[in-house]
Amino acid sequence: MSHLQDRLQRLRSTSPVQSTEKKNRDLSLPSNSRLVETNEGSFVLRQCKYSLDHLHGHYALGQLCEVYDLLSRISKRFQTLKSVESYRDLLFFDTETTGLGVGAGNVPFMIGYGYYTDTEFITEQLFIRNPGEERAMLHYFYEFIQGFTHLVTYNGRTFDWPIVKNRYVLNRILFSDADLEQLDLLYISRNLWKNSIISCRLSNVEEQRLGIRRHNDVSGAYAPSIYFQYLADGDGSPLEGVFLHNELDVLTLATLAIHLGSILAGQLDLTKLNTDDVFRIGNWLDQANLPELAEAAFRELLKRPAQSKRKYLLSIATVFKKNRQFEQAVLLWREAAEFGRTGQALHALHTLQPLIELAMYYEHQCKQYNQALDLVDEALNRAERRQSIRRPSDKDRLLLEQLMKRRARLMTKAYRGLSEDVDLLSF
DNA sequence: CGATCTATGTCTGTTAGCGT
DNA sequence: ACGCTAACAGACATAGATCG
Incomplete structure (x- = not known):
């Protein structure tokens, strides 16, 4: 039935x-x-x-x-x-x-x-x-x-x-x-x-x-x-x-x-939350146009153990960069770059990106072309080291190509800066 | 099941800064 | 004045998740 x-x-x-x-x-x-x-x-x-x-x-x-x-x-x-x-x-x-x-x-x-x-x-x-x-x-x-x-x-x-x-x-x-x-x-x-x-x-x-x-x-x-x-x-x-x-x-x-x-309202005690929640909250507060609270959240996140905060460093730096807080962003890029030096190069993008960001910062914000060049060279070294152990993907090749281009541009800028200095000296 | 919003990735257009 | 390039912003497509 x-x-x-x-x-x-x-x-x-x-x-x-x-x-x-x-x-x-x-x-x-x-x-x-x-x-x-x-x-x-x-x-x-x-x-x-x-x-x-x-x-x-x-x-x-x-x-x-x-x-x-x-x-x-x-x-x-x-x-x-x-x-x-x-x-x-x-x-x-x-x-x-x-x-x-x-x-x-x-x-x-x-x-x-x-x-x-x-x-x-x-x-x-x-x-x-x-x-x-x-x-x-x-x-x-x-x-x-x-x-x-x-x-x-x-x-x-x-x-x-x-x-x-x-x-x-x-x-x-x-x-x-x-x-x-x-x-x-x-x-x-x-x-x-x-x-x-x-x-x-x-x-x-x-x-x-x-x-x-x-x-x-x-x-x-x-x-x-x-x-x-x-x-x-x-x-x-x-x-x-x-x-x-x-x-x-x-x-x-x-x-x-x-x-x-x-x-x-900034009333929640972020120290008791897991790292990912703190990161998400920081991003949200930034989008909600509450930059002081967003920064507070990110600062709390950065107190967390290295391994747990590691994967958020670049994203947080991007927020600081967008808000033109370059000093803060630079600290995070340096920290992220350090991770790349010690650990194995698992993700090309994540170990190279902080170096590229720093290079962009020195080129466009500081006009210190030699500094930028050093960073690009380090990125290139790492990329090549990576290529020797692993067959490069399309993305890897594209990244390498962009790095070479960046290097060439920085070379001419650095050289021009040098010759201008020479011009100044000769007069 | 349906409608809608979002994250993600790719691309296309715009802008700023630079040199000629 | 003009054009070029890098960097970023916006557009578009797609896949996934939520509601009782």
Whole structure:
């Protein structure tokens, strides 16, 4: 007997009219919830209130008040973004849907969100007991979001929000989100942690980086089947787990915002983080146009043991170079070049690049062509030594060619400088 | 499953500095 | 004034990851 036949059998056992009434009556409403009745129909609203010192993982919810104003910088194009005027303008938003697609067939049966008042963090969940309640929920939600300027999500930019927007179109409800900014925390999370944790799913980020442990959590992946089961048999008890899961997701969203905000505010103790995280944070702070904090992060990284900081030296030097902090960059290039002298030449690029960078610095910044020449010669020596033990690749050949060219140019520049000196002497 | 963003690598265009 | 070159910035294509 197939699963489908089972379900059909169950559906046949009660008439449609009966089953709808039974369903709505039998979902003994979940804890903290009530029925909202509107002109457009009814739906379930579940609300939970948290005091601002409620701890979720490493943070108290109220800590957002200290860092919210920096949050617009999580986006690459923060310069063109509306800034966050108040933590009360943020709506933390997460849905549970009937699937993963963004097409018309995917229905958000639960819209969860959280927001701050002066004294509390409040989560609310809008839940429809059947498709007929969707219009009422959508109208209610649209009214509600008018009070907010920013939407905070995790992949909501490509998942939750387009799905919700689609529902307004399909229900022919006028809708505009033109004034609503989106702060999607997925991309910056991936940027910071994709190398240091196994996955950047929200559940893993909260566990690995926010100190949040869930007990008996219902994975979001089960939400569609639990909802379908509820639609079929009217038993609402398994939905409790979905409500809780969604509520915790919203809390985590706020906590993640606090964590990211703390980094942008320079409040996070970087000495306790692993080297890769510190490097990523430094880069992010640089892009977020917070150069002092970026430098602080890089300085912390440079205190780490040689082996652990080694692979970041060139990248950090590149940032200093871009910001025209040449003295700092030179120190790192020298350090990186030293690694190349002692260790075996494993990666041609990494042992030669610091020498090339230094040569560029002496040629273009200092005009000390002889210094630059010495560095190019050293690079050439290393490249040739390398060629003798290893068949050169196309890249190796290109690199060698460029080095020769650089050497030739520096020779003429050095020679010209020399002859000018002679000219000066002769007069 | 779909849509979207990002990292990465390659290329193409622009700019600054230099010499003729 | 003009052209050349190195270095950098921006464009483009591609592959991977995340959402329930």
